[in-house]
Amino acid sequence: MKVTWKQVATWRMQRQYVHPRTKRTASEIVGRLCGVQAQVWSAAELAVALRQTTPDTDAVDRDVADLTLMKTWAMRGTLHLLRPDDAGAFLSLMADAGSWLKPSWTKASGVSPKQVDELTEEVSGILDGGAELTRDELVTRLIADKRFKGMEERLRSGWGSVLKPLAWRGALCHGPNKGNKITFTSPAKKFGADWKGVPEPDDAAPVAIEAYLGAYGPATADTFDRWLTLNSTSKPKLRKWFAALEDRLTEVDVEGRKAFILTEHADALADAKPCKGVKLLGHFDQYILGPGTKDDALLDAKHRTAVSRAAGWISPIVVVDGRVEAVWEIDGKELVVTPFDGVALPEKDLQKEATHVGKANGISGLTVRVA
Structure with missing residues (x-):
């Protein structure tokens, strides 16, 4: 697929x-x-x-x-x-x-x-x-x-x-x-x-892997473990856990990269139509943490330091057509957007998103300024 x-x-x-x-x-x-x-x-x-x-x-x-x-x-x-x-x-x-x-x-x-x-x-x-x-x-x-x-x-x-x-x-x-x-x-x-307690790892693995793939798939075992333990799990154990789920996973070719999706989600993924538009997400958001900031399909490597900053800080992000193309911050009554490489951001969409961000932060009258 x-x-x-x-x-x-x-x-x-x-x-x-x-x-x-x-x-x-x-x-x-x-x-x-x-x-x-x-x-x-x-x-x-x-x-x-x-x-x-x-x-x-x-x-x-x-x-x-x-x-x-x-x-x-x-x-x-x-x-x-x-x-x-x-x-x-x-x-x-x-x-x-x-x-x-x-x-x-x-x-x-x-x-x-x-x-x-x-x-x-x-x-x-x-x-x-x-x-x-x-x-x-x-x-x-x-x-x-x-x-x-x-x-x-x-x-x-x-x-x-x-x-x-x-x-x-x-x-x-x-x-x-x-x-x-x-x-x-x-x-x-x-x-x-x-509280169900802490199960044995072999019982926990399918639950955790399926939950992860249900939000962040398609993904590899390595990507899953980087999100979970910063790649501290033994490779043989990871392979065993994914192999045990073989009948519930579908391998996907994503422009040359092989990864896994839950079989129950394969049709929805195949039918997905590329989306257009702008969305603003906050600091330490799971949209970027789930796949990881090193995923260059999501975030161009040359802009990683603008998102993943000193002391582990993850900046608020602007998602354009699914990719991270800018960062933002609130300065008083302004939402200041810093685009990467002069990316053109539609002002109307940005203002609509700024209003939503304002509601989420309890700030009325938030206006956009592109840095």
Whole structure:
């Protein structure tokens, strides 16, 4: 089966609610996207609101409060919002990659694999009653045990490197803030029956792979793993997981590149007509994070640094006919667009999108300026 990149872009935008937009809830949108990055909270809010026909600026907070979304360290070690009934599959594969088992991780963190096991068991016990503890409260409980006394500084680190493996193993997730302080709690206690636990990797893999391909296909095993673990999964294991799905996947030739789509989506992809138009998406948006910023069919390599910036920052993007062709930012009452290589952007479409962005940000009268 042969398709063009323009067909792929059209299909992905439809599946990801970029075009057309949707009336679905935050939880439903997050589920389709296999999570949204939430290291910067406003990025998660924008990822949802910009995909809605009428942006609901309270949608994410409401679904977090209603326990239909959970916040935890997940893909690539970054904070994400996930549906609690989906989360275990992704966390299982993160845990299976075993980043904390590598000597380089031990050297950087000062914590051994055995100590991670001990921390996992201890934190599970501390949070088992449903407690919601700030980092300081949790660490204070931990360092009362002499096994963890020497880890105090690393445990209090704002980046949470030592605690991430505990999240991937299902021992903790983020709870509601106490003032401006984050809390940790037990996903099993917090989400009850909606939390399915962390399954075995061989059981988790088909769930995670099918979900990913349902939003970001066609894709290769390597692209999937780069999105998930930054290519930390063993190649033989990846091949085994994809081979096990052979009867549910269709290989696609996308202008010379071989990749996989779910067979159930193959007809829709083949029938996709190249779309025209402009869409604005926010910082850290899944449209670019799903395939990755190194996908030159989506983003020209020479413009990658305009999108993927220092300290892991991902700029808000302008999508033109499915490709990333500009970045944008808000400056007061102006939405400032910086096109790549003098790309011609239709002013009328930009203003329409700016109005939508304004609604998603609670800003009225937002006007466009092309830099």
